[in-house]
Amino acid sequence: MDYIYLHGVRAKTLIGWYDWERLAPQVVELDLEIGLPSSRAATSDNLTDTIDYDKVVSTLRASMAEQHFQLLEALAEHIAHIVLDGFGAPWVKVSVTKLGILHEVGRVGVTIERGSRE
Numbered sequence: 306m307d308y309i310y311l312h313g314v315r316a317k318t319l320i321g322w323y324d325w326e327r328l329a330p331q332v333v334e335l336d337l338e339i340g341l342p343s344s345r346a347a348t349s350d351n352l353t354d355t356i357d358y359d360k361v362v363s364t365l366r367a368s369m370a371e372q373h374f375q376l377l378e379a380l381a382e383h384i385a386h387i388v389l390d391g392f393g394a395p396w397v398k399v400s401v402t403k404l405g406i407l408h409e410v411g412r413v414g415v416t417i418e419r420g421s422r423e
């Protein structure tokens with residue numbers, strides 16, 4: 306399987322378990338590995354034969370600006386469904402990171418994998 310990856314994607318969203326986290330959007334960082342439905346683009350050299358990572362980023366940012374979740378797990382699940390159902394990827398690995406949310410902890414986050422690599 307061929308993959309595209311997106312590392313260090315910053316996006317704003319309302320996210321958090323606590324009331325104070327729902328007052329204003331936070332910046333979270335996304336890392337994605339996306340399995341491609343075919344390797345056609347490697348030989349065709351045509352963007353329409355692959356998943357356009359530019360569109361993935363803009364779609365995710367637009368959706369995250371409208372949605373709100375309590376847990377990073379639920380946000381990661383939402384992102385995975387957009388990539389699988391909206392872009393036809395067979396497999397995706399999604400990491401969502403909060404930056405500087407805990408005292409003396411640089412980064413906290415979750416990673417999920419959805420779909421099949423078969």
Ligand SMILES: Nc1nc2c(c(=O)[nH]1)N=C([C@H](O)[C@@H](O)CO)CN2
Nearest residue numbers: 321322323326375376377378403406
């Ligand atoms: N497994 C998780 N643990 C926690 C989460 C989360 O999303 N997943 N979130 C919080 C709070 O929102 C935190 O970011 C601020 O204290 C706590 N634990």
